[in-house]
Amino acid sequence: MSGYQDNTTRTATISVLVENEAGILARVIGLFTGRGYNIDSLTVAPVEADGALSRINLVTSGTAMVIAQIKAQLDRLVQVHRVSDLTEEGPHIAREMALVKVIATGEKRVESLRIAETFRARVVDTTTGSFVFEITGTSDKLDAFIDLMRDLGLSEVSRTGIAALARGARTISSLHSEH
Amino acid sequence: MPTADRQPGAEILLRALRDQGVEVIFGYPGGAVLPIYDAIFNQNSIRHILVRQEGGAVHAAEGYARSTGKVGVVLVTSGPGATNAVTGLADALMDSIPVVCLTGQVPTHLIGNDAFQEADTTGITRPATKHNYLVKRPEDLARVVHEAFYVARTGRPGPVVIDLPKDILINPAPYAEAAKTHTSYRPRTDPDPAQIRKAVALLKAAKRPVIYAGGGVINSGPHASETLRSLIAATGFPVTNTLMGLGSCPASDPRFLGMLGMHGTYEANLAMHGCDVMLAVGARFDDRVTGRLNAFSQGSRKIHIDIDTSSINKNVPVEVPIVADAGKALDALLAAWKADSTPVDTTALTAWWRQIDIWREKNCLAFHQDMTPGAIIKPQYAIQRLFEMTRNLGKDVFITTEVGQHQMWAAQYFHFDRPNHWMTSGGLGTMGYGLPAAMGVQVAHPDAMVIDIAGEASILMNIQEMGTLAQYRLPVKVFILNNEYMGMVRQWQELLHGGRYSESYSAALPDFVKLAESFHAKGLRATSIEQLDAVILEMLTSDIAVVADIAVDQKENCFPMIPSGAAHNEMILGTEVEGDAAAVSDQGFALV
Ligand SMILES: Cc1cc2nc3c(=O)[nH]c(=O)nc-3n(C[C@H](O)[C@H](O)[C@H](O)COP(=O)(O)OP(=O)(O)OC[C@H]3O[C@@H](n4cnc5c(N)ncnc54)[C@H](O)[C@@H]3O)c2cc1C
Numbered sequence A: 001m002s003g004y005q006d007n008t009t010r011t012a013t014i015s016v017l018v019e020n021e022a023g024i025l026a027r028v029i030g031l032f033t034g035r036g037y038n039i040d041s042l043t044v045a046p047v048e049a050d051g052a053l054s055r056i057n058l059v060t061s062g063t064a065m066v067i068a069q070i071k072a073q074l075d076r077l078v079q080v081h082r083v084s085d086l087t088e089e090g091p092h093i094a095r096e097m098a099l100v101k102v103i104a105t106g107e108k109r110v111e112s113l114r115i116a117e118t119f120r121a122r123v124v125d126t127t128t129g130s131f132v133f134e135i136t137g138t139s140d141k142l143d144a145f146i147d148l149m150r151d152l153g154l155s156e157v158s159r160t161g162i163a164a165l166a167r168g169a170r171t172i173s174s175l176h177s178e179h
Numbered sequence B: 001m002p003t004a005d006r007q008p009g010a011e012i013l014l015r016a017l018r019d020q021g022v023e024v025i026f027g028y029p030g031g032a033v034l035p036i037y038d039a040i041f042n043q044n045s046i047r048h049i050l051v052r053q054e055g056g057a058v059h060a061a062e063g064y065a066r067s068t069g070k071v072g073v074v075l076v077t078s079g080p081g082a083t084n085a086v087t088g089l090a091d092a093l094m095d096s097i098p099v100v101c102l103t104g105q106v107p108t109h110l111i112g113n114d115a116f117q118e119a120d121t122t123g124i125t126r127p128a129t130k131h132n133y134l135v136k137r138p139e140d141l142a143r144v145v146h147e148a149f150y151v152a153r154t155g156r157p158g159p160v161v162i163d164l165p166k167d168i169l170i171n172p173a174p175y176a177e178a179a180k181t182h183t184s185y186r187p188r189t190d191p192d193p194a195q196i197r198k199a200v201a202l203l204k205a206a207k208r209p210v211i212y213a214g215g216g217v218i219n220s221g222p223h224a225s226e227t228l229r230s231l232i233a234a235t236g237f238p239v240t241n242t243l244m245g246l247g248s249c250p251a252s253d254p255r256f257l258g259m260l261g262m263h264g265t266y267e268a269n270l271a272m273h274g275c276d277v278m279l280a281v282g283a284r285f286d287d288r289v290t291g292r293l294n295a296f297s298q299g300s301r302k303i304h305i306d307i308d309t310s311s312i313n314k315n316v317p318v319e320v321p322i323v324a325d326a327g328k329a330l331d332a333l334l335a336a337w338k339a340d341s342t343p344v345d346t347t348a349l350t351a352w353w354r355q356i357d358i359w360r361e362k363n364c365l366a367f368h369q370d371m372t373p374g375a376i377i378k379p380q381y382a383i384q385r386l387f388e389m390t391r392n393l394g395k396d397v398f399i400t401t402e403v404g405q406h407q408m409w410a411a412q413y414f415h416f417d418r419p420n421h422w423m424t425s426g427g428l429g430t431m432g433y434g435l436p437a438a439m440g441v442q443v444a445h446p447d448a449m450v451i452d453i454a455g456e457a458s459i460l461m462n463i464q465e466m467g468t469l470a471q472y473r474l475p476v477k478v479f480i481l482n483n484e485y486m487g488m489v490r491q492w493q494e495l496l497h498g499g500r501y502s503e504s505y506s507a508a509l510p511d512f513v514k515l516a517e518s519f520h521a522k523g524l525r526a527t528s529i530e531q532l533d534a535v536i537l538e539m540l541t542s543d544i545a546v547v548a549d550i551a552v553d554q555k556e557n558c559f560p561m562i563p564s565g566a567a568h569n570e571m572i573l574g575t576e577v578e579g580d581a582a583a584v585s586d587q588g589f590a591l592v
């Protein structure tokens, strides 16, 4: 397949629906470390009322051949129900949340608050010498915000990693993981 | 208290095993699994074979599985019992062998406390298994056992571990029948008809076709090999097998080119190199097979049948992927081939066969055996004689091997006409595989002739299993090609490391004849050519286990050889064969 001769790398946002059992996260992570795949972001949480299924969202990058491998390797894990490459299968939304602590006083403190407002970050904790901002958005937006805070007293960051869904009426259960 | 529908976990376990059709368990006891041994003691339907080391149990289960098509079953204790089993599990994973391994574990309330003989078995075995389970609730036990067997044998087969805390084995648990379907694991086995049509179109138009069939054809069951034969007959196309696929195409078929790859035949490798259409079936484009990837069969359009999507486009991009069971896909392909009246290009195919015949004339496996009494035995000749002398035994013959030169010579000079009669450690290349694997084969086929073709170094890695052979009167034959070297290592040192034979000499070897005798077996020795036939004959006609120590030429190398990092058309040929030697590149030097 011509696509596989192409050596350019791309980023892929992949969602995986898994049986919520012990060991599945270790298997997924072991797959990435054991086979040397990149892993830029990974989130996991139960998504069904009865807690039977969890959704893993991960961001990885590689050539078309490597990404196809990653999906095939995930798909053959026993506890995996479905693998969906959101990047490839159509438009999707990916969001991430971060808590950002800024310790500053005076002009820097005021400036950080001003920037936070433009980014629609919320102040979720405040003392006279510090803020904790909560910001939600694309990973790029979070990166930009955190970058701007660097000169303004940025002292600690906690990010969730991305959550992602396909746009429109498509769902992971209606999407087919390609063979 | 056990009630009608609740029994101690160990009883539930055995009941589930019986319901899965288990007849034999290869195991070794210890504190954590004593409740299971109690349950075994009280019944007769499942036979327990007591091995001498847990690693031997897994290889035995592999041999049992590969020779029967059933799931092999292993039982070991916690901690060291489980860790000893790890090499065998990794071996079964690499070679797609269905095995269920029951491991004991400390009681649930002690897990994580560094309790006596505790090991994180699911953690340690995760990358060495297809799947593993830790049973934490009695009510899960029966379901997990059934599921483990389903997972081990379905799709691409592989090893599955069930870790069993001791309290789970003791406390009463309910029984559950095997579920009809699995919620998430349902591998696709039926081929996509559109892909079959594309494949047939490519094959019909082929001018220089080759069929490259691997272990997946064996995994699929004997029917797949039968259909492969029919497809070969219908198309007249040349066929090559991987090390793992030997026996899927009869070696006696005139269209069989022999094994391909690093130690494959000249004709098989050049046919792969020069083909215009390749049909890969149940083969995974392993590096021992492809050589340098960017030089691998560059001019061909490729069809790939494999049950595991991840085997497709992993190393080599293919044009027509077919995700399916090999047997079902070959059935569909054969039917579609017959239904399609498009004529093949007879002129081109005739020219292709003429080319192949020219390559065959190279006679790449030629060797010279001096027949003068006192002459040293060539390892190739020893295997050739073993093959010839087993032809008319009137017995089913199964061959296992250890790992090294002898393994490759066995693949080259012992010819297989049927699947499931050849067991070797291909993917992991585990020295010490052959003897326990032969033991497992013999347990499954008590009346068959089971021979482990061994090297003197490998055989020492699981030599303790001679004790198991004696205990169960398993008449396995160990045929040692004794070159007093780790020959394969010596060969690489000769060809790639300037003849610096660092630590590859087999010093201080035991007297294999006495060793055999001390294990209640027969020991035989041949040191020169005139003794060979008599030793083989005596070995084959003995009704007990035999170790035949065959002193062979210490300097012999295994050819043809495609050095690591070289291309299929850059083979090193033996001295008996005229050829153009290939140099090893710097990049190749770093490869294994
Ligand atoms: C010292 C040494 C030298 C070696 N030299 C060579 C050599 O010269 N040539 C050589 O060929 N090998 C050689 N090997 C072996 C090599 O390392 C590989 O083990 C072997 O090539 C793999 O064989 P395979 O491609 O048939 O795949 P296997 O490992 O047998 O894998 C089977 C494939 O079939 C698929 N499959 C499984 N079940 C089914 C099914 N039901 N239907 C369809 N597909 C299925 C699997 O997904 C997998 O892709 C050597 C090994 C050693 C130790």
Ligand SMILES: Cc1ncc(C[n+]2csc(CCOP(=O)(O)OP(=O)(O)O)c2C)c(N)n1
Residues within 6 Å of the ligand: B402, B403, B404, B405, B406, B407, B429, B430, B431, B454, B455, B456, B457, B458, B459, B481, B483, B485, B486, B487, B488, B489
């Ligand atoms: C467990 C293990 N350790 C090391 C190796 C590396 N290795 C491959 S072949 C070989 C030598 C085998 O020697 P022998 O059994 O005498 O066979 P020969 O090559 O001489 O026929 C070694 C050490 C291996 N394959 N497996």
Ligand SMILES: [Mg+2]
Residues within 6 Å of the ligand: B404, B455, B456, B457, B481, B482, B483, B484, B485, B486, B487
């Ligand atoms: Mg040797």
